[in-house]
Amino acid sequence: MSSQLGTILDFMMRPGVEYNMQKRKYWGVLFHQKFNAPLSAIVASAFFAIEMENVSVNPKGQFFYYVEDDWGPSPYPITGDEILSSFQAFSPAGNITAPLPNLLNHIGKLNEDVRKRSRIIFSPGRIEKNDIILKFQKYPDGVVRARNAKIQKVFIPVNGPFPADFGMRNQFYKCRILEQLESEVLVEVIDIYGKVRLGIKHSPHGFVPDNMEAINDLSGFPPELIYGINYTEPQRWLPFPTHIDCMMLYDLLKVFTIIETKFIDILFSYDPNKPIVIKNRKENPLDPQINVIVATLNQTFGAQRR
């Protein structure tokens, strides 16, 4: 067993031990092979599963189990197939690419009490009463017009957060109606629609329905605690705001530090009760691939505790 692989497995084990504290018989790494696929190393608890793909060496040790061999029984109450099927059943609505060192640094700087009462929130924001969603097109005369005959005047702020190819892409924009006349409407372009942001939120008053709308909107968040902007072509609707326990995500993100990855992709689904998936972005093909699937929090109730 290479020392590097051993270290990676140790890193995977750490959250497995911490979140299976009540049932010590679940401490272990499960090696699983599906048909002729390469080996996968799996660590799981009730709340998450970590998978490392393409494990080339079969390590042996007190907490390492290989079900199809004679190393010992599975450490887990469910099979490797059942655990891996949760990854396959996941259907993403979009993803955010976040810089791992920055994210870890910001969460790590938080006082431990604050970290325990914080959440990571993925939110598309919301549409206000006077907002409308429009597409734009650049005409041959160089003028950008809305693809809606009623919208005759468009006010585009000079310092707006728009890409240089505004109006060229097949992109929706969130606009606010400034003036509504009989035959024409004047709108101000506010933002790109289909943007999902990730924010770290500590709410001293808890996460209750009273403050949930502002929290889900990420309003009042310091800009440095908002990460990753994801531009997606909105299909039927944007995902609902999704909450993850900050402490648990921090523990899981630390697993990725062993492979020195700079960016992670966080995939989320439309349903806030469905889990999210985190993957490392490979910088070269030989880098190990680590996938994590983690259950979300109910928005207005307490966090899981170790």
Place this chain on the structure above:
Amino acid sequence: MDMSLVVKGQESIERYGYDAWDRYRYIILNHLCTKYSPDKLKERVRELYFETDHECDTPNIHAIAEIIDEENQLIIEEFYASFNYSENDIDDIVSQYNHHISPVIDVWVEESLQVLGYPYRGSAFNSYNSEAPNMFTDKAQNILFKGFL
């Protein structure tokens, strides 16, 4: 007579004519809490979410939907009564409302709660199809693998 009803009646005549059924369409589009006026529905759902007595539990969508349904029926009755429609005619219109609108108010309330991001109990989607996802469960933490607990 309630003057706001007179104003509503005048508006209804201007827009939809004198016919009782045209007025019914008018009142649905403009004055009832339905999906056809989503902002009004959302605001009322939000108010009722905090006002209704839910016995210290997560609010139930049926309790909210029931109040909205009753309020809508009352508006219809008062509106037509103010124009001296007979009780039979009013009953006809209310039963029309009960047939078309009442059964789906639960679903509209649930959609509004999803937009607001509030948790709730009694998903209408789930009662029809147990496989359908409940967008907001009333458990504290969603569990990925129950076998570990």
